[in-house]
Amino acid sequence: MTSTRTAPRRQAAGHLFIAPFMIVFVAMLVVPLAYAGYLSLFREQLIGGTTFVGLDNYVRALTDERLLGGVLRVAEFFLLQVPLMLLLGLLFALALDSGMLWLSRFIRLGIFVPYAVPSVVAALMWGYLYGPEFGPIAQLAGTLGLPAPDLLGGDLMLGSLANIVTWEFAGYNMIILYAALRAVPAELYEAAAVDGAGAWRTAWSVKLPALRPALLMALIFSVIGSFQLFNEPQLMQRLAPSVIDSAYTPNLYAYSLAFTSQDLNYAAAVSFLLGLVIVAVSYTVQLALTRRRT
Amino acid sequence: MTTTVTTTVTTTVTAPAAPGRRRSPLLTLGMLAFLVYFLLPLFWLLVAATKTTGDLFSSFGLWFADDFALAGNIGDVFAAEDGVYGRWLLNTALYAVVSAGGAALLCALGGYGFAKFGFRGNRALFGLVLGAIMVPSTALAIPTYLIFAQVGLVNTPWAIILPSLVNPFGLYLMRVYAEDAVPDDILEAARIDGAGELRIFWQVVMRLLAPGFVTVLLFTLVATWNNYFLPLIMLSNPSLYPVTVGLANWAGQATVAGGSGDVIPLVVTGSLLSIIPLVVAFLLLQRYWQSGLAAGGVKQ
Numbered sequence: 001m002t003s004t005r006t007a008p009r010r011q012a013a014g015h016l017f018i019a020p021f022m023i024v025f026v027a028m029l030v031v032p033l034a035y036a037g038y039l040s041l042f043r044e045q046l047i048g049g050t051t052f053v054g055l056d057n058y059v060r061a062l063t064d065e066r067l068l069g070g071v072l073r074v075a076e077f078f079l080l081q082v083p084l085m086l087l088l089g090l091l092f093a094l095a096l097d098s099g100m101l102w103l104s105r106f107i108r109l110g111i112f113v114p115y116a117v118p119s120v121v122a123a124l125m126w127g128y129l130y131g132p133e134f135g136p137i138a139q140l141a142g143t144l145g146l147p148a149p150d151l152l153g154g155d156l157m158l159g160s161l162a163n164i165v166t167w168e169f170a171g172y173n174m175i176i177l178y179a180a181l182r183a184v185p186a187e188l189y190e191a192a193a194v195d196g197a198g199a200w201r202t203a204w205s206v207k208l209p210a211l212r213p214a215l216l217m218a219l220i221f222s223v224i225g226s227f228q229l230f231n232e233p234q235l236m237q238r239l240a241p242s243v244i245d246s247a248y249t250p251n252l253y254a255y256s257l258a259f260t261s262q263d264l265n266y267a268a269a270v271s272f273l274l275g276l277v278i279v280a281v282s283y284t285v286q287l288a289l290t291r292r293r294t
Numbered sequence: 295m296t297t298t299v300t301t302t303v304t305t306t307v308t309a310p311a312a313p314g315r316r317r318s319p320l321l322t323l324g325m326l327a328f329l330v331y332f333l334l335p336l337f338w339l340l341v342a343a344t345k346t347t348g349d350l351f352s353s354f355g356l357w358f359a360d361d362f363a364l365a366g367n368i369g370d371v372f373a374a375e376d377g378v379y380g381r382w383l384l385n386t387a388l389y390a391v392v393s394a395g396g397a398a399l400l401c402a403l404g405g406y407g408f409a410k411f412g413f414r415g416n417r418a419l420f421g422l423v424l425g426a427i428m429v430p431s432t433a434l435a436i437p438t439y440l441i442f443a444q445v446g447l448v449n450t451p452w453a454i455i456l457p458s459l460v461n462p463f464g465l466y467l468m469r470v471y472a473e474d475a476v477p478d479d480i481l482e483a484a485r486i487d488g489a490g491e492l493r494i495f496w497q498v499v500m501r502l503l504a505p506g507f508v509t510v511l512l513f514t515l516v517a518t519w520n521n522y523f524l525p526l527i528m529l530s531n532p533s534l535y536p537v538t539v540g541l542a543n544w545a546g547q548a549t550v551a552g553g554s555g556d557v558i559p560l561v562v563t564g565s566l567l568s569i570i571p572l573v574v575a576f577l578l579l580q581r582y583w584q585s586g587l588a589a590g591g592v593k594q
Contacts, residue, residue, distance in 0.1 A: 011413040012413075014410075016407075017403050017407025017495070018407035020403055021465060022404070024456075028459065029460050029462075032438045033429065033434060095321055095324075100317050101318070101322050102319075103322065103326075107325050107326070113332065113576075114332055118522070118538050118568065119522065120520070120538040120539075120541060121538075121569055124542070220427075230432055238545070254432075254436060258436050271437070272433065274430065
């Protein structure tokens, strides 16, 4: 660790090293965030121009059924998709780390590859796979004489989207967790072996606790990803316009408010509120998980 | 993410996990079944890119048709709309490489500064950056667009590059990494030899930070390469599009009622071509990003 008292020249050098990052950080993150907060306090009217309306936009947002519907939908998506994805990532990481696999390098890279596929391409590809025209799922059902499942219909759409996101990110989470497992000190395993712990017992008592920080990080990134869901539903919208409307997720709603309805002030309030929801959920998740440790 | 950083980083990831354990055919088979799930869609994409429009609709999706049209499809992709697809690929590469290089450099400088210099305000500023990890990038896109519109940056490459330079998580990772990978006595020795701080950074520190640097570089590269929301908002000129927005546009043309099915092979083949560079980058650099993640990214 660095000593607490540092010479003035070293102080200056420290400031110089962080200056480039901090300047871009302020310009590209703090300023837009503050600007969104500022914009959200105004309203543009046909008569009278732009006027200060205080928290009116937020009152409107909190009673806006389209926005609340979107927030509930992404919350449902989060509860449906994230546990499944993290569980898969965890299972894969434990399997790779157990040393009991043949072809483990090939398997690890193969499962990770979808992460390198842009979500736009993933959504387009799965859209074709789900589709009734030349999708292999419908083709197989047809060959077997079964009715094809309507994967782009209202009942299954959320599940279909969850499948795309799981496909994209399960391998990424696997890599994060696997990397954390590889960093577990060998002494811990030796101690467990001395105590006579088997493979399952070691996984449960040594590996899982060691994974807690990495799991927490994966979970928080998943909160952020789920609640700002945009790319996948936006691309699926064209295939199923009657299922995915312009307020299907809060982000789709903010986008359509800003660029279709030109209601920038309200869009800023919605974006800001969505950011608050994400911070609140992330914080709750973090509290819930860190409290259990003590 | 305010837990204190208490780590002893092992920079090697080769410690044997379970020595002497026997391999299991059952577990391997189970994992291979999952592997099929992850690779089958990509296999479908590869097969679909070799088909003519007619075969795409009439032949079975998961196997090749008699007519092998891959070369023709690739030719069509690059010829469509006066070669705009090649333009999109170049744009994507430009945006991604400049953003990732810039972001990784800012993170390396800043992470080293936060880790090794006890200046005033260190903890407060770092806490501010940590808190920003949770700010969703899409919540920033609309206000950033409005600011850029006022200063004339909308519809220029800068509209994509500048916002992508900020990576709070990258800074966090580089700080944790620098704390352990850069020994204080090396720095002291260099200072006693009379080397300036910047020279120490370029000649000594950057070498030690290389795996962390490559990790941040690659993950920013992926984020920018795959970015869709920001360029969708910022760019209206098709010759500035990255490949994601371009492909989404083509896919939109294909689904418009009365639209020609001939666009579909362009979308499919264009999609296949667009994922090759990143997959190759990940495979070639895997040693770096895997050790970078192990050493810094997962500790809190």
